[in-house]
Amino acid sequence: MKKEILGIQFDDLTRQEAAQAGAELLAEDKFHYVVTPNPEFILAAEKDREFCQVLNGADLVLADGIGVVYSARIKGTPLKGRVPGIEFAADMLVCLNETGGRLYLLGAKPGVAEEAGRRIVEQYPNIVLCGTQDGYFKDEEAALLKVAAARPDLLFVCLGAPKQEKWMARWGKHTGARLAIGLGGALDVFAGKVERAPESWQKLGLEWAYRLKKEPQRAGRMAKLPLVLVKAAGERFKKN
Template sequence: MSSCYILGSRVDVLTLAAAVDRVKEFIAAGTPHHIVTLNAEIAYRASREPELQAVINRAHLVTADGAGILWAARKLGTPLPERVTGIDLLQALAAEGARQGWRFFLYGAAPGVAKEAAARLQRENPGLVIAGTAHGYLSRDEMPRLIADIKAARPHILFVALGAPRQEYWIAAHLKELGVPVAVGVGGSFDVLAGRAKRAPAWVQRLNLEWLYRVLREPARVKRTAALPKFMMAVMRQAKGG
């Protein structure tokens, strides 16, 4: 599997279908694997935060989550075939998991959201096994119980929706202890599945303007998107050999 490096962070060159195939291989292997869905904001932060970049580059699979990553890869002469976002990967794995008999565990988001997301996934994918859920507002003292619950549930795939980069650090810290074949950070995916947040229409996604749609619906995101111009400038410097 080939990869490219954007501001020092690895991104694997693959389609959504290929990512699902890789997950099948990870599950067959049975050993713990970490998947990162990388967007431009986190790639820029990682370029200034060596610990985060190390977590990303140690991951077993890194997908292109967002138009910014696709743009950067083209600019650097290593184009990627398509976006592989957290929510798209989650839904594709749910469909495959229902066929394969995989067990899922959903951890993150506000109280009640993971359960609502799980219910929708099961409605859309009859036979899908959700082995457990937990919200993302647990204290440090509650963490040992969460770890024990996940281990007891024996999921094939653990989805973690704590927001980036918190979810990446959490997975990296607990992956070996959990022994889960696949752990993947999926950002705000549970909120979308639960109906608490609305995803951009398909035509907006095709135009690679999903980020703008989010800002218009959630003006508080403006501060986060302020990193995008800095990301673009840094990529252009990299493209020029700077």
């Protein structure tokens, strides 16, 4: 079931339901892509029609940020919860490990994808790491050819929004992958370069506050959270 939040159609799923849906997509012999919007995505999509269309055209649209969950609640159309992209990605790795599938990592700074891949294969030994490519490429078609030559089943695209979503929508079906996921800075987490918030912070929906504590330079980006809540409140007020 879809729920519209400020122009974006989110799938109303728990993490377990999202994992099941993702596993079904990964099993199909055709291309699918998944997006994980947070409040920044929503605000950017308001000004970028193509980005909005790409988000709404995804096979799964998962609420990554707690701000999305709060906005849905304020609007009176609550979601079952948030499904962080990093957790959905981990669930897909479990699925891929069960089938001995092929994984390609695209994005992040030079060396990060390789280290992320090394750690992933260490944890999931049945996965075949078929290739990596940093995100600092200028020729999109050349990057596509490199991915396609590796014949992945699962593709993590970590180029930052909206580049990663537009890349998946434009080139994904030519990669040969069954499932591509836009994951922002997830490779830094998989590579051990960035630490996730402790579980207690995550359960309270305060992962954003932990990141701000660790990375004060993100203050400008975090300021967008209350703006989305205000917009959601405005939409509900109009309906009433």
